[in-house]
Amino acid sequence: MAQRTERTERVERADALRNREAVLAAADALFAASSSPQSVSMDEIAAAAGVGKGTLFRRFGDRAGLISAVIASRLEPLRHAVREAQEAAGSPPRQRVLELLDTSLRFKIENRNLMSAAEHAGLSSPYRAEHYGWWHDMLRTELARMPGVADADFTAHALLAAxxxxxxAHLVDDQGMEPDRLRSSLAAYVESVLGAG
Structure with a gap:
């Protein structure tokens, strides 16, 4: 009897994992393809994933929780790469600040529909989102190592606001700004904020 219960639990866990992956993949694809990511509904995501709507709410709580889970799954390989680069790099903090912001901008460009949906997901504040906290902590740490940066915490917030x-999305989709030009403009802006140091 114990073996049957254990086998049943393993099958249920495997099903739950498959459902989770199907939901994350479906949500990611729908947000990426939508011209209005704010309007992608839980019903559409459930249908695309082949699960019941109740499964989404049980697993993720609400739309904001689901969006956060999709972002986390997209960010995990990037976080790993950033941590490895920082551990291996002997580059100065200024260079790491520029690299962190460029990496964040590239992620936002590539995932702008998903990130726009996150900003409009009914969260009390985008600054309380786990992914924002991670970027801010990484950036603040590097800024604190730079001479001449009086308030690393505020400066990190101000730079991330850009x-x-x-x-x-407005610059790329509405104004037709090329991503490489946007990245160059950000680098120039960061250099002006950080000054000559």
Missing amino acids: LRADLV
Whole structure:
């Protein structure tokens, strides 16, 4: 009897994992393809994933929780790469600040629909999102190592404000700004904020 219960639990866990992956993949694809990511509904995601709507709410809580899970799954390989680069790099903090912001901007450009949906998901504040906290902590740490940066915490917030998803989407989608030009403009802006140091 114990073996049957254990086998049943393993099958249920495997099903739950498959359902989770199917939901994340479906949500990711729908947000990427939508011209109005804010309007992608839980019903559409459930249908695309082949699961019941209740499964989404049980697993993720609400739309904001689901979007956060999709972002986390997209960010995990990037976080790993950033950590490895920082551990291996002997580059100065200024260079690491530029690299972190460029990496964040590239992620926002590539995932602008998903990130726009996150900013409009009914969260009390985008600054409380786990992914924002991670970027801010990484950036603040490097800024604190730079001479001449009086307030690393505020400076990190101010620099990340230039990367809001709605701004990135507006510049790329509405104004037709080429991603490489946007990256160059950000680098120039960061250099002006950091000064000559």
